[in-house]
Amino acid sequence: MRRFALLLGGPLLATEALKERLRGYRLLAADSGGRHALALGLTPELWLGDFDSSPPWLQEALSAPKEVLPREKDLTDGEALLRKALELGAEEVLLLGALGGRLDHTLVHLELAFLLAQKGVRVELTDGLTRAFPLLPGLHAFPLRPGTPFSLLPFPEATLGVEGARWDLPPTALKATSRTLENEALGPIRVRLEAGRALLYLF
Numbered sequence: 001m002r003r004f005a006l007l008l009g010g011p012l013l014a015t016e017a018l019k020e021r022l023r024g025y026r027l028l029a030a031d032s033g034g035r036h037a038l039a040l041g042l043t044p045e046l047w048l049g050d051f052d053s054s055p056p057w058l059q060e061a062l063s064a065p066k067e068v069l070p071r072e073k074d075l076t077d078g079e080a081l082l083r084k085a086l087e088l089g090a091e092e093v094l095l096l097g098a099l100g101g102r103l104d105h106t107l108v109h110l111e112l113a114f115l116l117a118q119k120g121v122r123v124e125l126t127d128g129l130t131r132a133f134p135l136l137p138g139l140h141a142f143p144l145r146p147g148t149p150f151s152l153l154p155f156p157e158a159t160l161g162v163e164g165a166r167w168d169l170p171p172t173a174l175k176a177t178s179r180t181l182e183n184e185a186l187g188p189i190r191v192r193l194e195a196g197r198a199l200l201y202l203f
Contacts, residue, residue, distance in 0.1 A: 002089045003091070005025035006085060010101035022042065086116075086119070098127070139192050148185040153181075153198060154175055160194065
């Protein structure tokens with residue numbers, strides 16, 4: 001499987017566990033996401049962007065092949081990097097630095113994650129501490145440890161159910177609700193999405 005980890009510009013907790021996990025991924029960075037490569041002690045095979053948010057010290061410190069984009073364009077550096085990963089045949093994408101920070105960027109990353117999922121690409125978003133998974137109709141199994149907290153968010157509406165949680169839920173039509181926030185896994189959970197889109201958020 002062609003697995004790519006994309007370093008975006010949002011917050012990222014660079015832990016040893018994350019660094020170890022990235023051994024199985026091809027690493028690419030978008031503009032200021034390059035600072036995460038330094039924190040992780042890793043060198044991306046490609047560093048792409050217009051570099052308007054990468055100060056000179058960062059560009060000097062990170063030795064990675066660059067692809068410079070024009071500043072005036074109709075997409076973010078992160079979206080351009082996603083397109084590049086798809087061109088390279090990505091089948092699984094880990095979006096690092098995709099959550100938190102600027103709300104507008106976070107929302108765009110979530111929408112892009114759903115577009116990837118619709119193309120059949122496995123996708124996860126993380127800030128190194130929390131994780132998010134876009135869910136489309138079907139049955140989804142997650143091997144969570146007992147006690148793992150999670151939320152299920154209709155995005156923006158969904159008919160979904162969950163088993164294996166402290167508060168199981170039969171398939172229910174949901175929209176603009178807090179009913180599925182702050183649940184707890186008893187072990188592996190199963191999410192059945194009958195219609196719409198949803199987001200599984202682990203924290």
